[in-house]
Amino acid sequence: MLNEHTRTKINNRKKQIFFFFLAFLFYGFCRDWGEHKRNGETKQGKRRRQTKRKMSVRPLVEDVEEMFGRTKAYLMNANKDGVSVYDQLTRLMEQLLDENPHDIAADPSRFNEIFTLLQQSSFVNGQSTPACNEPCSVPPFELARLADNERLFDRPPPETLTTIEQPDPYTTVTTTRIKPHTAPPYDSVAQHNLYWAWAGCGVTEEEAFLLDRSITMLAMEKKLRDVRFFGKIFGTKADYYVVSSQRYVQDGEKVYKEVNTMPRPARRKLEVPVQPEPGFVGVNRLSFWVTSHPAAEWKLLPDVTPQQILAGRRIKRLFTGDLNAAVIASPPFEWNEAVYLRVQLSRIASGTYISPMGALEEPEEEVDDEEEAEDDEGDAAKKPREAKYRPLTQPVKGFASEEDSDVTQWAKLDQWVHSEGYIYANGRQTKVPEKQEDEEEEEAEELQQQQQQEEEEEEEEEEEEEEERELFTPINLDFLYAVIKIPEPPKVDEEDEEEEEEDDDPAEDAADAEKDFDDMPPKPVTDADVPDDDPTKVKIAAWTVRVVNNNSKKHRVVVVRSLRWPGAVAFAAEGGKKWGCVYFGNGLNKTDFSFTPTLAPPVLPECGDITEVDDPTPATEKLVRRGEDPPEPDSEDEVEEEEEEAEGDM
Incomplete structure (x- = not known):
């Protein structure tokens, strides 16, 4: 078996021999044709040529090479359009020796057809084209996309670091060091795509490869950390590829620790807007990057506020694929699609990022020396302190390190836990810190509180604060719907029917209905308060789990799907060594068939008549x-x- 290099070498040698032979024949033909013109078609001329051929001797090698060069130069003469006979003969030889579509050796009569086709389809506008009459099968937009993909294979220029040292006043040492960009470690899309395929979702192999290249270039260019492919959001006009990373700090930006700056309400019943969470904390702990194509530019989504999250919870709208598009919905959403996408990504990450139990743990809290020094100062003026990024979770070393570990142990809902903070009703993942005030302000507040104690007793009870959710909560405590009460047919006696017919007073019926309503037990606050053995109520789990590729113990894959956020998938494979989460959906949560949009606010009452009152004394x-x-x-x-x-x- 000959290798490819040897075969190419043999084919090139064949072409050289053929061209040499063709040039020699052409030279002889031209010489004989010239003599034929000079001598005419006479028997004497024919005998003279035959005699001259017999008397001719074998030419030298130098003469043959010189003759070949002159012949080749003559054939390479091109016209004004750049067409030459040599190019046509070259293309003809390529067709005969390489492709040989019609087996010319077995059917020489087809030679004329190939040569005619070659003349018709070659040398268009002075450029060589394939010997084919059909147009290119690749559409123009696909060719443009392939040209854009070439950018993904360009290596970014290295970083040049220059240091200047001056060991003494008369000596200066300049050191220049070239540091190439290195890609941070992250879970490969192409590798995880194999497990996503077992879960019934994923991308094509070409998309996965291009995404790996694009994410690598993004991480090297922006120097990102904790990079993870979040998923794909389907839109009506274009789709979004989403990548999450550690909070990206732009040039000149500083992130400070949160301080309570919420003002007191002018009146007790008025609500004050909740202040947004700063960077490195809560919903703004991560940064999200989106693009419509792997070769396109990645765009950073803005930080989100509690007011935007609350507004996003009240609407349901499909994405268009344009970040600058207006979100037309009811109730109105004041921001563009980029903000709406950021809101939905925060909600999806909070509700669907899960991990096998024991795979992650909370990092230890570290106390900086600067914080301790500032706390010891006491009454000194406190300046805003810069915040440092602290991961919410970290992987556990040695998790699933046993060789005989079976992935089926995670085929239960109680073996998966939430690994992302819960977004509370106010739109935050963390509580607002307590407000630090001076002693004089505290004394004034105490007097004010004493004066309002009597009024607070008369007013209605305030709403209870939402209970704090722990981080690693098992997902088997999540339920898709609220408690569903199964209706039962009422038991009606004949005597009661007769009494109802006799006493048909609407006022008494209304009073009885109110009494029955008061006697009903209160509805449970959470689904966990309902006992599992209650036959009159049903609780539907928000997750499903199954084992796929169950042919061998080594290749089993556990797949967990979310029913609240269709498209959210988690998997565990290779005995628990490989696990992850991804989302492929339209960015909307589960909606019942009986879904009704949020009603419009009530019409404001008209202004009352002006009442005249004497001024107080x-x-x-x-x-x-x-x-x-x-x-x-x-x-x-x-x-x-x-x-x-x-x-x-x-």
């Missing part, structure tokens, strides 16, 4: 400032007496 104002209720005067004389007393005190 100075005595009344003084009593109100003290927190006392002003007495109701019985007559005008008492009002005048109060005014006189107030003037005397002043």
Whole structure:
């Protein structure tokens, strides 16, 4: 068996021999044709040529090479369009020796057809084209996309580091060091795509390869850490490829620790907007990068605020693929699609990022020396402190390191836990820190609180604060719907029917209904409060788990799917050594068939008539400032007496 290099060498040698032979024949033909023109078609001329051939001797090698060069130069003469006979003969030889589509050796009559086809389809606008009349099967937009993909294989220029040292006043040492960019470690898309295929989702092999190249270039260019392919969001016009990373700090940006800056409400019943979470904390702990194609530019999504998350929870709208598109929905969403996409990605990450139990752990809390020094200062003025990134979780060393570990041990819902913070009802993952105030302000607040204690007792009870969720909560405690109560047919007796017919008073029926409603037990706050053996209520799990590729113990894969967020998938393979999460969906959570959109707010009441009221007296104002209720005067004389007393005190 000959290798490819040897076969190429033999074919090139064949072509050289053929061209040499063809040039020799052409030279002889031209010489004979010239003599034929000079001597004419006479028998004497024919005998003279035959005699000359017999008398001719074998030419030398130098003469043959010179003759070949002159013949080749003559054949390479091109016209104004760049067409030459040599190019046509070359292309003809390539067709005969390499492709040989019609087996010319067995059917020489087809030679004329190939040569005619070659003349018709070659030398278009002075450029050589394949010997084919059919147009290119690749569409123009695909050719443009392939040209864009070439950018993914360009290596970024190395980083040049220059250091200048001056060991003494008369010596300067300049050191230049070239540091090539290195890609940070991350889970390969092409490798995980094999497990996604077993789960029934994923991308093509070409997409996976291009995504690996694109993500690698993004991570090297922006120097990202904790890079992870989040998934793919399907849109009506274009799709989004999503990559998550550690919070990206732009040039000149500084991230400070959170300080409570929320003002006090002007009135007790008014709500103050919740302040957003800073970088490195909560929903803004991660940065999300999106692109519509692996060869396109990756765009950074902005940070999200609690108000945006609350607005995103109230609407459901498909993505278009344009980050600058307006989000038209009811209730109205004031921001563009980039913000809406960032909101949905935060919600998906919070609800679907899960891990096998024991695979991750919380890192130990570290106390900086700067924080301790500032705490010891006491009353000194505190300046805003810069925050440092602290991971929420970290992998456990030695997890699933046993060779005989079976992946089926994670084929239960109680063996998977949530590994991302829970977004509370106020749109934050963390609580707002307590407000630090001076002693004078604290004393004033205490007096104010004492004055309002009586009013608070009369008002309705305030809503209870939402319970704090632990980080590693098993997913078997998640339920898709609220508690579903199975209706039962009421038991009706004949005697009761007769009594109802006799006593048909609507007022009494309404009173009985209110009484029955009051006697009903309160609805459980959470699904966990409902016992599992209650036959009148049903709880539906929010996750499904199954084992695929169960042919051998080594190749089993456990797949976990989310029913609340269709498209969210988690897997565990190779005995637990490989696991991960991904999302392929339209970015919307599960909606019941009986879904009703959020109703419009009620119409505001009309402004009431103007009522004229006498201005309060100075005595009344003084009593109100003290927190006392002003007495109701019985007559005008008492009002005048109060005014006189107030003037005397002043």
